[in-house]
Amino acid sequence: MxxxxxxxxxxxxxxxxxxxxxxxxxxxxxxxxxxxxxxxxxxxxxxxxxxxxxxxxxxxxxxxxxxxxxxxxxxxxxxxxxxxxxxxxxxxxxxxxxxxxxxxxxxxxxxxxxxxxxxxxxxxxxxxxxxxxxxxIPRRLMVHYLVRFRVEHGLTEVRVREFLKSQGFQVSDLTYKVKESGELFEYKMTVYTQARDGLSKLAAALPIGLPALEYELYATRD
Structure with a gap:
């Protein structure tokens, strides 16, 4: 060789x-x-x-x-x-x-x-x-957000939108469904913000601002 x-x-x-x-x-x-x-x-x-x-x-x-x-x-x-x-x-x-x-x-x-x-x-x-x-580079952080709660908690769409707006997020593609024979209610939506630390602040504020059974937050950035 x-x-x-x-x-x-x-x-x-x-x-x-x-x-x-x-x-x-x-x-x-x-x-x-x-x-x-x-x-x-x-x-x-x-x-x-x-x-x-x-x-x-x-x-x-x-x-x-x-x-x-x-x-x-x-x-x-x-x-x-x-x-x-x-x-x-x-x-x-x-x-x-x-x-x-x-x-x-x-x-x-x-x-x-x-x-x-x-x-x-x-x-x-x-x-x-x-x-x-x-x-x-300024970028818009897009987060897929799910909140699930009992019907008696009464988290209306208006309240959810107002809370997210207070945290600097805009809401789009909001859908909802009733689950567990009418006992649970679920919102799914896509939310946007320009704040780099917006996701962490939203996660910290959720338990106080929107008391619910379950939250899911998925940021789309790789």
Whole structure:
């Protein structure tokens, strides 16, 4: 084995590891080791498919099929890290990172080192610098809110809306239903606020402002 054959593998591991370090630092499940393995595997497949004797051995070998296979396989891994918890969806950025390192591995395996290096630098900038920029951008916090209470408590829609308005929230998509043979009443709605700490303040004020049996709050930000 020629010493230079190890170069694309080391480059792929480094690229995957650098992206993985950022993901591990952010507390994501698919981090340092996972992304290193994905990038290395993609690189290996592309190096193998460019073996000079491969076309002669199998006849009409098309490396683009390998690329398609890699991306299809990575799709299963990416789908596995996306989690839906109530109305909250988590893992989209990690799934995109897995997709990214697989593409980096393909580029490195095909010898496009400069292109892979530039893409890696841009990706690390997006994952780190853009996170800080995103925190500075004014955003509307959207929360899916459910409140369930006994009918005798008499929490009317007007009272619920007034309470949420007093906490700085606007209400939309409000629905309600009667449950447990008419003993329980339930409101479901989507509420909005511009306050960054609005969700924590609302959670603290709920037991006093709206005494009920059960509350559920789901913020939609990943």
């Amino acid at each position: 020629h010493p230079t054959i190890i170069l694309p593998f080391l480059a792929a591991i480094t690229a995957g590891a650098l992206v993985g370090i950022e993901r591990s630092y952010s507390g994501r499940a698919a981090g340092f080791r996972t992304l290193s393995l994905v990038c290395l595997t993609a690189c290996l497949l592309m190096v193998v498919c460019q073996f000079p004797g491969l076309t002669q051995r199998f006849g009409g070998f098309d490396s683009t099929r390998v690329v398609q296979g890699v991306m299809a396989g990575v799709g299963f891994i990416g789908a596995g890290v996306i989690v839906k918890d109530g109305a909250t969806i988590k893992g989209l950025t990690t799934a995109a990172s897995i997709w990214l390192v697989s593409a980096l591995g393909i580029a490195i395996g095909m010898g496009f080192y400069a292109e892979a290096a530039i893409t890696l630098a841009l990706a690390l900038g997006i994952l780190s610098v853009f996170r800080k920029i995103e925190d500075l």
